[in-house]
Amino acid sequence: MSQLLRVEGISKEFPGVKALDGVNFELDRGEVLALVGENGAGKSTLMKILSGIYTPDAGQIFVEGDEVDVTDPKVAQRLGISIIHQEMNLMPHLTVAQNIYIGREPRTGPWVREGELNRRTKALLGDLGIHLRPTQGVGELTVASQQMVEIAKALSFEHTKILIMDEPTSAISIQETQVLFRLIRSLRDRGVGIVYISHRMEELRQIANRVTVLRDGQYVGTRSMNDVRDDEIIAMMVGREVSAAYASRPEVSGDDGEVVLAVRGLTTKSLLQDVSFELRRGEILGFAGLMGAGRTETARAIIGADPMTAGTVVVNGREIKISGPSVAVRHGIGYLPEDRKRHGLMLEQDVAFNVAMASLKSNRAPLGFLRDGRARRISENFIKSLRIKTPSSRTTVKTLSGGNQQKVVIAKWLARDCDVLIFDEPTRGIDVGAKEEIYRLLNSLAESGKAVIMISSELPEVLRLSHRIVVMSQGRVTGTLSADEADQESIMKLATQNIEEVAA
Amino acid sequence: MTTPRAEDLADARTQSPPAEAVAVGGGGRGGRFAALGQGLQQLLAFGTLIALMIIFFIASPKFLTITNISSILLSTAVIGILAVGTTFVIITGGIDLSLGTAMTLCSVVVGLLLSNAGLPLPVGILGGLAMGALIGFINGFNVAILGLPPFIATLSMMLVCQGLALVLSGVKPIYFTGVEGFSKIALGEIIPRIPNAVLILFALALVAGIILRKTILGRMTYAIGSNEEATRLSGINTRRWVLAIYTLAGVATGIAGIVLAARLNSAQPQLGVGYELQAIAAVIIGGTSLLGGRGSILGTIIGALIMSVLINGLRILAIQTEWQTVVVGLVVLVAVFADNLRKRRAEGGGRH
Numbered sequence: 001m002s003q004l005l006r007v008e009g010i011s012k013e014f015p016g017v018k019a020l021d022g023v024n025f026e027l028d029r030g031e032v033l034a035l036v037g038e039n040g041a042g043k044s045t046l047m048k049i050l051s052g053i054y055t056p057d058a059g060q061i062f063v064e065g066d067e068v069d070v071t072d073p074k075v076a077q078r079l080g081i082s083i084i085h086q087e088m089n090l091m092p093h094l095t096v097a098q099n100i101y102i103g104r105e106p107r108t109g110p111w112v113r114e115g116e117l118n119r120r121t122k123a124l125l126g127d128l129g130i131h132l133r134p135t136q137g138v139g140e141l142t143v144a145s146q147q148m149v150e151i152a153k154a155l156s157f158e159h160t161k162i163l164i165m166d167e168p169t170s171a172i173s174i175q176e177t178q179v180l181f182r183l184i185r186s187l188r189d190r191g192v193g194i195v196y197i198s199h200r201m202e203e204l205r206q207i208a209n210r211v212t213v214l215r216d217g218q219y220v221g222t223r224s225m226n227d228v229r230d231d232e233i234i235a236m237m238v239g240r241e242v243s244a245a246y247a248s249r250p251e252v253s254g255d256d257g258e259v260v261l262a263v264r265g266l267t268t269k270s271l272l273q274d275v276s277f278e279l280r281r282g283e284i285l286g287f288a289g290l291m292g293a294g295r296t297e298t299a300r301a302i303i304g305a306d307p308m309t310a311g312t313v314v315v316n317g318r319e320i321k322i323s324g325p326s327v328a329v330r331h332g333i334g335y336l337p338e339d340r341k342r343h344g345l346m347l348e349q350d351v352a353f354n355v356a357m358a359s360l361k362s363n364r365a366p367l368g369f370l371r372d373g374r375a376r377r378i379s380e381n382f383i384k385s386l387r388i389k390t391p392s393s394r395t396t397v398k399t400l401s402g403g404n405q406q407k408v409v410i411a412k413w414l415a416r417d418c419d420v421l422i423f424d425e426p427t428r429g430i431d432v433g434a435k436e437e438i439y440r441l442l443n444s445l446a447e448s449g450k451a452v453i454m455i456s457s458e459l460p461e462v463l464r465l466s467h468r469i470v471v472m473s474q475g476r477v478t479g480t481l482s483a484d485e486a487d488q489e490s491i492m493k494l495a496t497q498n499i500e501e502v503a504a
Numbered sequence: 505m506t507t508p509r510a511e512d513l514a515d516a517r518t519q520s521p522p523a524e525a526v527a528v529g530g531g532g533r534g535g536r537f538a539a540l541g542q543g544l545q546q547l548l549a550f551g552t553l554i555a556l557m558i559i560f561f562i563a564s565p566k567f568l569t570i571t572n573i574s575s576i577l578l579s580t581a582v583i584g585i586l587a588v589g590t591t592f593v594i595i596t597g598g599i600d601l602s603l604g605t606a607m608t609l610c611s612v613v614v615g616l617l618l619s620n621a622g623l624p625l626p627v628g629i630l631g632g633l634a635m636g637a638l639i640g641f642i643n644g645f646n647v648a649i650l651g652l653p654p655f656i657a658t659l660s661m662m663l664v665c666q667g668l669a670l671v672l673s674g675v676k677p678i679y680f681t682g683v684e685g686f687s688k689i690a691l692g693e694i695i696p697r698i699p700n701a702v703l704i705l706f707a708l709a710l711v712a713g714i715i716l717r718k719t720i721l722g723r724m725t726y727a728i729g730s731n732e733e734a735t736r737l738s739g740i741n742t743r744r745w746v747l748a749i750y751t752l753a754g755v756a757t758g759i760a761g762i763v764l765a766a767r768l769n770s771a772q773p774q775l776g777v778g779y780e781l782q783a784i785a786a787v788i789i790g791g792t793s794l795l796g797g798r799g800s801i802l803g804t805i806i807g808a809l810i811m812s813v814l815i816n817g818l819r820i821l822a823i824q825t826e827w828q829t830v831v832v833g834l835v836v837l838v839a840v841f842a843d844n845l846r847k848r849r850a851e852g853g854g855r856h
Contacts, residue, residue, distance in 0.1 A: 305737060329739025343737055346730035348797045357727060357738040360720055368719045412738065 003065065004029045004193040005050075005081075005162055010059030012045055019045040022059070023219045025212045027162065027193040032184060034204045034225070035197045037214035038237055038401075038431035043197050046214070047164055051083045052076040063162075080161040082154035084168060090146055092139030097121035099138050100153045124156055129186060144176035151183065155192075163187065164195040169203060170429055173291030173457070181207050200458070201230045201432075213237055238433040257281040259317075260451040261333070261420050263302060266311035271297050271475040275311070279420065279451045284442060286466030287455040289495045294475040295455045296338055299422045303328035303335045315420070329358060334418035336409050338425040338455070344409045345397050352393040354408050355379035358416040382411035387437065403434025410441060421445065422453040427461060439465060459488050473497045545791035548842060549806045553813065560817035567820055574697060576809075576816045581690070581701035582607075582764045584808040586783035587790075588705075588712045589756025591804045592749050594787050595716075597729040597796025598647060598654035600750070601780050602661035603757055606639045608776030609665040610761025615678030615771035618686065625685060632765075633758040639665065640754015641747065648746035666777065673773040680769050690766035701763045705805075708759065713801040725749055729796030785832065786811050789839040810835065 005027040012020040020042045027033050037043050048054045050061070052070040061068050063079050070076050076083075090099050097118045098105075106116040121134035130148045138146060147168055154160055165184075169177045184194060184207055196208060204211060204225065211228065213220040213236040220236045257280035266275040271294045279285050287295045301308045304322035312319050315331045322328050325335070337343035345354055356363060356375040363375045379393045388407045390400055397408055406426060413421055423442065427435045442465055446452050456462045462469060469481045471494035479494040560567040586603050593600045613635045618628035639661065646657035680686040690701040716722035724745040727735040736742045765771045790807030792799025811832060818828045 303737070324741065325737050326739045326741040334739070335737055337734075337737060342731070343733050345734055346727060346797065348730050349726065353723075353726070356723075357735065357740070360723060360740075364720055368721055370718060370720050370723055372718065416739070 002029050003027075004063070006062040006065075007046075007050070008060045008062070010046065010049060010056045010061070012042075012049060012054060012056050018217055020049075020056070020217045023214065023217070025219070025222060027195060029161075029193055030188050030191045031209045032188055032194045032196050032207050034208035034211040035195055035214070036204070036211060036233065036237060037220075038403075038433055041214040041237070041431075042217040043214060044166070045217075047083060047166060047195075047197070050076065050081055050164065077157055078159075080157075080159040081164070082157065082160045082162065083164040083166065084147070084150045084154055085166055090138050090149060092137070094138060095134065096125075096132055096136050096138060096141075096149055096152075097134035099149055100124065100156050121152075124152055128152055128155065128183065130183070142172075142176070144172040144180065147172065147180065148183070155187070161191070162193050162195070164197075166197045167429070168196075169198065169200065175290070177203070201233065202460070204233075205230075215239055234432050237431070257283055260315070261302075262314040263298075264312045264314070266298065266301055266313075267309050268297060268301050268306060268475075269309050272301060272308075273476045275472070275475075275477050277470050277477065277480065279453060281419075281451050282446055282449050283467045284446045284452045284454055284465050286462040286469040287453060287472065288457075288459065288462050288469055288491050289472035291457065293472040293495065295472055296424055297475070298472070299335055299424055299453070299455060303333055303422070305335070329416065329418070332417075332419040333422070334358065334413040334416060334420070335422045336406075336413060336424060336426060338428065340402075340405055340409055345405060347398040348396060350394045350396055351383065351388070351390055351400075351408055352376045352379040354397050355382055355393075355411045355415055358412050378415055379411065382414065386411055386414075386441070401431075401434075403430040403438070406430055406434070406438065410438075418450070420451045420453070422455070424455045425457065426454065427456070427458070435461075459491060462491070463487065471495050545843060546800065546803050546806070549790055549803060549810065549839075553806055553810050556810065556813050556817065560813070560820065563817070564820045567817060570697060572816065572820070574699065574702075576812050577702040577705075578690075578699045578767070579816065580808050580812040581699070581705045582760050582767070583779065583782050583786060583811065584705045584805060585708055585756055585760040585763060586779060587786040587804045587808050588709050588801060589753040589760075590780075590783055591712070591787050591790075591792055591799055591801055592716070592725050593654070593753045594784070594792050594794060595725045595729045595796060595799045596746060596749055597732070598746075598750075599658065599784070599794070600643065600753060601655065601658040602639065602643060602665055603760075603783055604776040604779030604781075605662050605665035605669060606636065606754070606757045606776075607761040607764060607779060608771075608773060609639070609669040609672075610635045610758045611765035611771040612669045612673045612678065612773055614762055614765055615680065616672060618683045619678050619680055625683065628683075628686075629689075629762055632762045633755055636754045636756070636758020636761060637751050638754070639757065640751040643754065644747035644750030647750065648743040662777075662780070669773040669776070673771065675773060677773065678771040680765065680771075687766050687769045690763050701767060704759065704763060708756065709801050709805050712756075716801055721745070721748065721752075726797055729798070731797075782811065782832075783808075785836045788836060788843075791839075791843065793843065794840075807839075 003026060007023065007025050010020055010023045011018070023042065023046060025033070025035070035043055045054065049056050050070065052072045052075050055071065061070060068079055070079065070081070091102070094102070100121055101117055105112045106120065107113055118134040125132055125134065128151070130152055132141070132145060132148060138149060141149070151163070154163055168180060172180070184196070188194060198204060208225050210222055210224050211233060212222045213233065215237060223233070259278045260281050261279040264276045266272055275294070275298050277285070287298070289295050297306065300306045302313055302322070304324045304327055313322055314320070315333065320327070320331055322331070328335070341347060346357070352375060356379065360370065363371045365371050376393055382388065383390060383393060386407045388411065389404050397405060400408065426438055426442070430438065439461070442452055442454065454462070454465060463486060467483055469483070469486050469491065470477055471479045471481065471491055473495050478497045481490060557568070566572060586607065590600050590603055610632045614628045614632040617623045617631045618625065643658055643661055646652045647654050688700065690699060692700045694700055694703060716725060724735070724740065727740070728742055728745060732742055786808035787799070787804050788794065788807070789810055790800070790803030790805070792803060814831060814835065815828050818831060
């Protein structure tokens with residue numbers, strides 16, 4: 001195998017912080033190199049240097065043995081380096097073909113040759129084995145299909161030979177991931193070198209040849225996937241042993257825990273059909289299912305964020321009518337949304353501001369004045385007890401890492417002291433070390449008598465934490481499993497019920 | 505490392521802790537940047553104001569006379585009051601285009617009550633305030649409850665108010681000549697040398713500043729502007745707060761209407777269009793973000809002062825009115841550009 005890309009001693013400093021400090025790695029032709037590290041380890045900075053967005057302070061980059069100077073994104077493109085960012089850069093109102101060849105349309109004079117454009121796109125997609133129509137509007141596609149379009153776009157540049165993918169599976173379902181992996185493997189087989197950034201260990205196992213670990217901006221090491229164990233990788237990432245301290249679910253509090261929340265016959269206009277379940281005090285109730293199975297929709301209907309067309313919600317034995325999130329919160333139900341940044345946080349505001357959001361009533365002084373000092377003290381206590389890594393309570397939330405942002409959302413709800421907490425994908429986009437802390441937190445919440453619902457697409461974490469697991473498929477509950485009877489297989493069987501014909 | 509216990513978590517809510525800062529390394533740089541940037545914007549605006557005053561003073565010694573300063577302040581009053589009210593709306597991420605003509609409608613209503621119906625002064629004042637509140641409430645209703653985009657909702661309100669002001673007044677100015685003490689509201693001097701209109705502006709600004717910084721209403725204003733959906737999911741009835749904020753801004757419009765009428769000693773139904781844009785410009789020059797979530801009353805006051813100092817100074821230098829408008833337009837452009845620059849720098853430093 002010949003060397004495609006070599007990076008030597010790359011350093012990059014931002015005012016006050018050394019983001020990268022002498023980082024090395026190599027990428028061979030026809031290999032998938034996993035790049036892992038906790039949030040803030042410097043992966044994104046490194047990728048931005050490779051794509052010409054940042055210039056390094058020191059170090060060299062070699063492409064196929066020649067030293068290169070990646071001064072801006074255009075140069076990167078010419079060198080054959082393409083990046084697929086976490087956030088999509090597609091225009092939803094344009095078609096697949098228009099997106100792929102944006103700015104490079106075949107034309108006669110001022111006129112775009114739409115027919116030729118579509119023919120070219122069709123050939124490209126066919127070549128890559130992507131089943132999409134060139135004339136489809138990108139806005140109508142699923143996230144996974146949009147990702148395919150991004151990949152096709154990256155490879156539509158003739159000389160693309162290095163593909164960098166930044167957490168490509170963070171927003172797509174298990175089946176879609178498999179389709180993506182098939183595509184990655186076929187690219188690998190034709191000699192493209194792929195740098196694959198991800199937090200998910202089981203994905204690295206499936207796809208990567210080697211793994212390079214970064215920590216705090218420094219190069220820790222590179223291992224072949226065949227001779228490294230998961231816990232070894234994790235130890236390299238966090239710089240200490242984690243596996244021994246694996247949190248597992250607390251003693252099942254038993255069926256005698258009183259029912260705090262009972263949902264019966266919950267139905268919504270678009271998706272949910274007759275969803276029923278009970279949640280007990282001291283319990284973690286896992287919600288498993290494929291993307292679009294209706295788990296988030298269930299949570300949102302319960303708290304009144306979206307309207308329900310039928311069904312009842314019983315809290316502490318009393319049926320209540322929840323017309324909006326404010327009513328749900330008044331009855332002690334808190335929801336920690338899947339999309340932290342869009343639905344959970346005020347990114348431009350500071351930590352104390354965010355922590356106080358759900359509990360302003362208890363910080364209210366006469367005449368509508370806010371007891372700001374008290375709110376700040378409370379948030380400072382949570383910064384300590386939850387170990388939120390932030391310089392102070394006055395720091396803008398935007399600048400914190402994903403894990404610490406999630407802790408801020410958790411602090412917000414702990415400050416409100418809800419009986420029922422619904423966590424929607426609590427560990428999405430969070431690094432391994434912080435995940436463990438979130439798991440422990442969920443456990444200690446359940447132990448202290450709170451009732452917890454945990455929606456998660458990562459089966460290992462559902463299996464590890466839940467006392468019982470509700471499995472959903474196509475807007476219905478297809479089964480409820482106890483911790484003893486649940487395993488990956490039994491959950492997947494329930495999660496894929498009724499959908500065979502759709503998948504075909 | 506130890507597990508955070510649930511009891512500790514519960515404690516965190518009630519404990520009164522030592523307020524020492526936790527020193528944690530990393531990730532803080534951006535935060536300090538952002539805080540610095542916010543102050544910087546205000547400092548920049550203030551610096552601009554001082555610089556302008558120095559320049560005009562050098563150009564013409566007439567500029568820094570007490571009479572002229574007093575006239576600058578008086579000419580700031582109406583725009584300033586409108587700007588203070590609409591600062592709230594803009595921080596929620598909204599916009600209010602009906603300010604100018606709504607103000608006119610309020611002054612016409614005051615005229616009808618005092619001059620035409622001959623009712624006592626307090627009734628007229630309350631009538632003007634109530635009219636402003638009603639307009640604000642309808643704007644809030646359209647935005648918060650009906651879910652119309654603020655731009656459209658207030659644009660139509662702007663036209664409605666303009667039309668109503670003309671209809672109610674019969675397209676003629678209403679004079680307050682017979683109304684005892686009305687013009688004192690703006691031109692009287694409780695404190696010698698300072699017209700009451702200026703006093704009203706600063707009193708209102710003080711109250712508004714306290715509301716914005718220290719009350720739940722203020723907190724909601726920032727929260728809704730930062731992320732409305734997250735605010736709603738935090739269990740807050742955002743609609744009700746948006747309604748309250750627009751209504752309050754409407755009351756400020758009512759105050760502006762009364763002050764303007766008192767200053768002119770008449771309600772001029774043709775006047776009003778264009779005031780909303782000047783008020784919005786003052787807010788933006790003062791560093792409030794049109795995207796919502798960020799801004800301050802102090803900034804708005806500085807912004808309003810910059811505009812009137814600029815216009816006054818250019819007038820003293822005998823520059824045509826037409827060109828004055830051009831200069832104000834350019835200043836707005838520069839202010840928005842400076843804000844953009846600040847934002848880009850704060851984000852460019854991020855590591856994610």
